[in-house]
Amino acid sequence: MMISLPQTPSFKLTGKRALVTGASSGIGLACAVALAEAGAHVTLVARRGDQLSELSAALLDKGWLSDVLVLDITDLSALDAEIASRAPYDVVVNSAGLARHSPATDTTADDFDAVFSLNVKAAYFLFQLVAKRLLSAKKRGSLISISSQMAHVGGLDRAVYCASKHAVEGFTKAMAIEWGKAGIRVNTICPTFIKTELTASTFDDPDKRAWIESHIKLDRVGEVEDLMGAVLYLASDASNMVTGTSLKVDGGWTAE
Known part of the structure; x- marks a missing residue:
């Protein structure tokens, strides 16, 4: 009698529509x-149109599909109009984010509002709007937030940032529960410190770099390529039974 072998789920996204915010650089670009x-046909979203156009052209040179949407996702009216006017997205990766680090005693109301407006409010309503389109069309989907290891631990000078990312983990779980029966999965990816343009100043500070390296058990800082397999996994059928959780790509930071 022949053994019936299981079939590995596909990591391919052929025919899928994806939207990536914060796509003009760094983690969002890599995703x-x-x-x-x-x-996938990827809609590239950010405020910087020139960078998006350059990325779209580079993708086209590879024979890959994309279009450009210049948008500030904190403008909820504009966001609503764009999502409503487009076919439902099968995959969304929200990589847009903001950090304003300072001691908690120095946090200003403006800093707090700016961080929460993008990291929490815009992220929440992006997922709400996309999910409503999927539900109406009776389609499955995968919604992914680029969160942070700081959604699971604390850090010096990071009270506001940590609070915002903990909030993302909270609505991720609640949305996963609400939309699970419709086949809409909601998850986060939680990176450690990744080398990008935005983190260059942090890595240039010897004390900060030493603090970072002392917590990463794999003995190196992260690269954007370290997140590409994670986002592909969560976007594809390979993770069909994964929802309401966080995939930590943190080099062991939170293992302590």
Whole structure:
């Protein structure tokens, strides 16, 4: 009698529509590349149109599909109009984010509001709007937030940032519960410190770099490529039974 072998689920995204915010650089750009390479048509979203156009052209040179949407996702009216006017997205990766680090005693109301407006409010309503389109069309989907290891621990000078990312983990779980029966999965990816343009000043500070390296058990800082497999996994059928959770790509930081 022949053994019936299980079949590995596909990591391919051919025919899928994906939207990536914060796609003009860093982690968002890497996520967009990973999804496009896997076959998705990717809508590249950010405020910087020139960078988005350059990325779209580079993807086209590879034979991959994309379009550009210049948008500030904290403008909820504009966000609503764009999502409502487009076909439902099968995959969303929200990589737009903001950090304003300071001791908690120095936090200003403006800093707090700016961080929460993008990291929490815009993220929440982006997922709400996309999910409503999926529910109306009776389609499955995968909604992914680029969160942070700081959604699971605390850090010096990071009270506001930590609070915002903990909030993202909270609504991720609640949305996963609400939309699970419709086949809409909601998860986060929680990176450690990743080398990007935005983190360059942190890595240039010897004391800060030493603090970071002392917590990463794999003995190196993160690269954007370290997140590309994670986002592809959560976007694809390979993670069909994964929802309401966080995938930590933190080099062991939170293992303590």
